[in-house]
Amino acid sequence: MKVLDSVRVLEIGGLGPGPFCAMHLADLGADVVSLVRRPEGRAITSTLLNRGKRSVFVDLKDPADRDMVLQLVAGADVLIEGMRPGVMERLGLGPDECLAANPRLVYGRMTGWGQDGPLAPRAGHDTNYAAVSGALWGCSPADARPVSPFAVLGDIGGGALYLMTGILSGIVQARATGRGTVVDAAIVDGAAHMLNLMLSARAAGMVADERGASTYDSSPFYDTYVCADGQHITVGALEPQFYALLVQTLGLADDAEFVGHQWDKSAWPGRRARLAALFLSQPRAHWQALLEPTDACFGAVLSPVEAAQHPHLRARGTYVEQGGTLQAAPAPRFDGAAYPIGPACEPGAHTQQVREQLDAGGGAAVWRARQS
Secondary structure (H helix, E strand, O other), X not given: OOOOOOOEEEEEOOOOHHHHHHHHHHHOOOEEEEEEOOOOOOOOOOHHHHEOEEEEEOOOOOHHHHHHHHHHHHOOOEEEEOOOOOHHHHOOOOHHHHHHHOOOOEEEEEEOOOOOOOOOOOOOOHHHHHHHHOOOOOOOOOOOOOOOOOOHHHHHHHHHHHHHHHHHHHHHHHHHXXXXXXXXXXXXXXXXXXXXXXXXXXXXXXXXXXXXXXXXXXXXXXXXXXXXXXXXXXXXXOXXXXXXXXXXXXXXXXXHHHOOOOOOHHHHHHHHXXXXXXXXXXXXXXXXXXXXXXXXXXXXXXXXHHHHOOHHHHHHOOEEEEOOEEEEOOOOOEOOEOOOOOOEOOOOOOHHHHHHHHHHHHHHHHHHHHXX
């Protein structure tokens, strides 16, 4: 049994964070029925985000399909939608209609800018939300252009995972009180909230308001370095014991350039130059072999394909390949074990099955079918 086996989720299929959140819920056991439009043109993602779901083609502008959605809402715990503000209301499937059909429903709304504010009706993508929230500001060396890691900062970190938090919180409330809720999950809000650890460091003086003046982007012991083969490694030896171990392991403990206090900022440029030259003298694998077995706070910069082959992640089964698609296993783990990955279906794969169940027994029959 999985932790969310009792949760029923109706997903109004979209792009990016909403489908990811629904997949995450399915990974943990939720019964997810995804209602999607028939595809037009080439899909920009594979079916990976459909894993563990049932998928049904619908036309939300069709009154019969609208009634079908409300039948499913009546037996659901959660609805997820990622339309621009006001679209679901115009379709007759907004919070008022859905909560009237099911007062215990958690109505999850996933947008970039939120349900209100000057930018709410505007289009955008992950990198735009990350930029405006402040999260993109630190994603580069001080003298380089910021580069957003694909979908991580905004769509997933600030979006899908905050929607998930809101949904699970809403379920707890609904089961305790019988009262549903509307979750306004805006990527800009979540991405900004993720900065509170950094803002705490700012309040302590470790993060400056100018790039290149903070510990994380100016110190030699918390940085990224290029190796002889053009690959990169990271060091993050902030604490004095880890810094001392890094210097010792690199054979620099008695070097005049490194004698002195770790936090002597006047020595940082010279120390960084020395470390840069040292790391450039050997390929990445050399530094992995030397530093990875220690507490020097080291990490090689790996692509996802390389990460899947790393001994640590292989031992944990963090990545798997299923149906020819490399993917990460469900997370987190419970009771020391990872959950198996559900099969990824094609869009609309369960259309006939679900419609037959609706005809035979209404929305309740659809949700019962998965439990049997």
